[in-house]
Amino acid sequence: DGGITQSPKYLFRKEGQNVTLSCEQNLNHDAMYWYRQDPGQGLRLIYYSQIVNDFQKGDIAEGYSVSREKKESFPLTVTSAQKNPTAFYLCASRVQGGGQPQHFGDGTRLSIL
Amino acid sequence: KQEVTQIPAALSVPEGENLVLNCSFTDSAIYNLQWFRQDPGKGLTSLLLIQSSQREQTSGRLNASLDKSSGRSTLYIAASQPGDSATYLCAVDSAGGGNKLTFGTGTQLKVEL
Numbered sequence: 671d672g673g674i675t676q677s678p679k680y681l682f683r684k685e686g687q688n689v690t691l692s693c694e695q696n697l698n699h700d701a702m703y704w705y706r707q708d709p710g711q712g713l714r715l716i717y718y719s720q721i722v723n724d725f726q727k728g729d730i731a732e733g734y735s736v737s738r739e740k741k742e743s744f745p746l747t748v749t750s751a752q753k754n755p756t757a758f759y760l761c762a763s764r765v766q767g768g769g770q771p772q773h774f775g776d777g778t779r780l781s782i783l
Numbered sequence: 784k785q786e787v788t789q790i791p792a793a794l795s796v797p798e799g800e801n802l803v804l805n806c807s808f809t810d811s812a813i814y815n816l817q818w819f820r821q822d823p824g825k826g827l828t829s830l831l832l833i834q835s836s837q838r839e840q841t842s843g844r845l846n847a848s849l850d851k852s853s854g855r856s857t858l859y860i861a862a863s864q865p866g867d868s869a870t871y872l873c874a875v876d877s878a879g880g881g882n883k884l885t886f887g888t889g890t891q892l893k894v895e896l
Contacts, residue, residue, distance in 0.1 A: 676826075703883070712787070712872065712886035713827075728883070760826055769814045769834055769876065772884060774826040 673697065676761050676775035682783045683748065683755060691746045691778045693761035699773075700766040702744035706730060707758040707777075716759075719744055720766060748780060756781050785810045785877045789887035796863055797895055804858040804890045806873035811851050814876040817884070818847050818858050821870045830871075831858070863894045 674695045683689045695702065701720045705713040715728030719738040733752025738744055744763075748755045758779050762772045786809045796802050806816070815834045819827040831840045831847040833856065839848040846859040860867060870891045874884040 674826075705886075710888065712888040713874075713884075714886075715883055718883060758824075762827075771817055771829050771832045772874075773829065774819075776826040777824070779824070 674761055674763055674773060674775035676759075676778050678778060679776070681778055681780045683780060684783050686750045688747055688749050689780070691748070691759055691761075691780070693744045693746065693775060695742055695744075695761075695763045695773075695775075697763055697773060698741070699763035700741070701764050702738070703762040703764075703772065704728075704734075704736065704744070704746045705760045705762065707760060713760060716746065785875055785885040787873060787875055787885050787887040789871075789873060789890050791890060792888065793891040793893075795893045795895060798863060798865060800863050800894075801859070801861050802863055802892075804860070804871050804892070806856040806858070806887055808854045808856075808875045808885075810875075810877055811854055812878040813851065814878055816847075816849055816856050817874045817876070818845075818856075819872045819874065821872060821889070827872065860892075863892075865894050865896055868893050 677692045703718045704716040707713050714730050716734050717736040719725035735747045760777045761775045764770045764772045788807045790805050817832045818830045821827050833840045833849040844861040849856045870889045872889040874886045
């Protein structure tokens with residue numbers, strides 16, 4: 671069954687700690703995305719990658735880092751520099767090129783301890 | 784910079800009513816527009832994608848229209864059911880957007896028995 675798997679579903683971060691959110695897809699999509707969703711707001715783009723070993727900053731990249739060493743994996747690290755990390759994080763992927771739909775995982779909810 | 788607005792922010796209707804959700808965008812140079820459904824604490828499920836060359840798309844009780852020149856899209860839901868209760872988001876894939884989506888803030892729909 672093809673899809674996008676995000677883990678964990680819930681994550682808690684202590685002050686000064688870095689945490690990593692996992693995103694794995696078996697859809698053979700080239701492009702992958704990380705979004706942040708806050709209550710009452712739309713999704714905001716953190717980072718995206720259109721090909722392995724390459725990624726670009728989105729609108730709110732400060733305090734976050736990513737890697738894309740494999741086509742199917744796009745982990746997001748929330749660093750201690752991100753002072754307000756509490757949010758719902760969504761990973762998405764799609765076939766490369768304009769006009770293709772994005773597919774989403776079920777999200778990770780990050781909270782501060 | 785593309786901006787996407789959804790009105791109303793929240794909507795409550797009795798079961799069986801037909802309803803329309805609105806989405807507007809500021810830059811008409813788009814590849815496509817996508818409508819998503821989001822249940823509480825979940826990821827996004829793609830409902831309909833309209834390419835820029837299309838006027839409408841239909842799936843079951845859902846019909847989405849696109850007027851690119853005026854920067855508007857509507858999602859029509861026929862014979863609403865309690866199971867339709869969710870947040871509905873629209874997202875625009877802009878031609879100058881670098882293969883990224885711009886999301887509206889969503890319409891929270893409640894269909895009451």
